[in-house]
Amino acid sequence: MTRNKAFSNLKLLFIVSIILVFGTLLSAQEEGKPLILQEMSWTDVRDYLKTNDMVIIPIASTEQHGPHLPLGTDYYEATGISKLISARTGVLMAPVLLAGYSEYHSGFPGTLSLKPETMEQVLFETAEMLIKYGFRRFMFFNYHGGNNVVQSKVIHRINHTTEAIAVAIGHGSPIQKGRYQGKDEVGDEHAGIGETSLMLSLRPELVKMERAEKPKAIYSDKLQALWMLSQQYPDLLMVFDSLRGVPVETKKGGASHELYSNGIWSFSDPKKATKERGEKQVKGMADYAVKFIDTWKKAKK
Ligand SMILES: [Zn+2]
Numbered sequence: 001m002t003r004n005k006a007f008s009n010l011k012l013l014f015i016v017s018i019i020l021v022f023g024t025l026l027s028a029q030e031e032g033k034p035l036i037l038q039e040m041s042w043t044d045v046r047d048y049l050k051t052n053d054m055v056i057i058p059i060a061s062t063e064q065h066g067p068h069l070p071l072g073t074d075y076y077e078a079t080g081i082s083k084l085i086s087a088r089t090g091v092l093m094a095p096v097l098l099a100g101y102s103e104y105h106s107g108f109p110g111t112l113s114l115k116p117e118t119m120e121q122v123l124f125e126t127a128e129m130l131i132k133y134g135f136r137r138f139m140f141f142n143y144h145g146g147n148n149v150v151q152s153k154v155i156h157r158i159n160h161t162t163e164a165i166a167v168a169i170g171h172g173s174p175i176q177k178g179r180y181q182g183k184d185e186v187g188d189e190h191a192g193i194g195e196t197s198l199m200l201s202l203r204p205e206l207v208k209m210e211r212a213e214k215p216k217a218i219y220s221d222k223l224q225a226l227w228m229l230s231q232q233y234p235d236l237l238m239v240f241d242s243l244r245g246v247p248v249e250t251k252k253g254g255a256s257h258e259l260y261s262n263g264i265w266s267f268s269d270p271k272k273a274t275k276e277r278g279e280k281q282v283k284g285m286a287d288y289a290v291k292f293i294d295t296w297k298k299a300k301k
Pocket of ligand 1: 190
C-alpha cells in the first residue's frame with residue numbers, strides 16, 4: 001500500500017466515522033420526539049406509510065374548566081398524552097378537532113360545542129382521507145367524558161364500513177385501568193384535583209392556582225333525593241347519571257352551571273392538586289397505551 005493510498009483510506013475512514021457519529025446523534029435527537037401530522041411534509045407521511053399504518057387521533061374539548069384552568073384543558077391533556085405515546089412508539093398523531101361535545105358546559109362563557117352528529121361526521125371524513133393514503137389502524141385518544149358516545153359511534157362506523165380498524169386507547173377505553181385517585185378525592189370528575197394536577201404537569205403556565213377553590217354543589221332537590229335513594233339501591237345511579245351532564249334546554253337541572261357554582265365538578269379541594277400526581281397520571285395512561293400499541297404492532301397485518 002502506497003503512502004498516498006493509506007492516506008486516502010484513512011481519509012475515507014474518517015469521513016465514514018463522522019457520518020456514523022452524526023447519524024447516531026441525529027437519530028438520537030429524533031428519538032423521543034412525537035410525529036405530528038401538521039408538522040410533517042407530504043413526503044414524510046409517504047415515507048412513514050412504507051413501514052407503519054397506525055395513527056393516533058386525540059379527541060377532547062374546548063370547554064370551561066373552572067376559574068383556574070384554561071378552556072383548552074381537555075385538548076392539552078389529550079394532545080399532551082398523545083405526544084408522549086407518539087414519541088415512545090413512533091406512531092404518527094393527527095389532531096383534527098379543537099372542540100368536542102360540551103353543550104352542558106355552555107352556561108359558562110367560552111365553551112365551544114359541536115353537535116354529536118357533526119363531530120362524528122368530521123372525525124369519520126378525516127379518517128376516510130387517512131384511509132385513502134394507506135392508514136389502516138386507528139387509535140382515538142379521548143380526554144373528555146362527554147365525547148365517549150361519539151367516539152363509540154365513529155369507531156363502529158370505521159370498523160363496519162371501511163377497510164380500517166379503529167379502537168379507543170384513552171378515556172372510555174377498556175385498556176385504561178387506573179384512575180390514579182387519592183384517598184382525599186370525592187366525586188372528583190371535572191377540573192378538580194385530578195385535572196388540575198394534570199395541567200400542573202402538562203401546561204403549568206396556564207394554571208391560576210390562586211383562583212382554584214372548592215365549588216358549592218347546587219343540585220336540585222330532585223337530584224339530591226335521587227342520590228340519597230341510590231345509596232340504598234345503587235342501580236338507581238343509572239337514572240341519576242342520565243340526568244347529569246345534559247343541556248339546560250332539557251329542563252332536567254343537570255347542566256354544569258346548575259350542578260356546581262364555579263364549573264368545577266368535585267367535592268374535594270382543587271388546591272390539593274400537585275404536579276407529581278399529574279405526572280403519575282400522565283405516565284400511567286401513556287404506559288397502558290404504549291404497551292397496547294407495542295403488542296398490536298406484533299400482530300399480523
Ligand atoms: Zn376536562
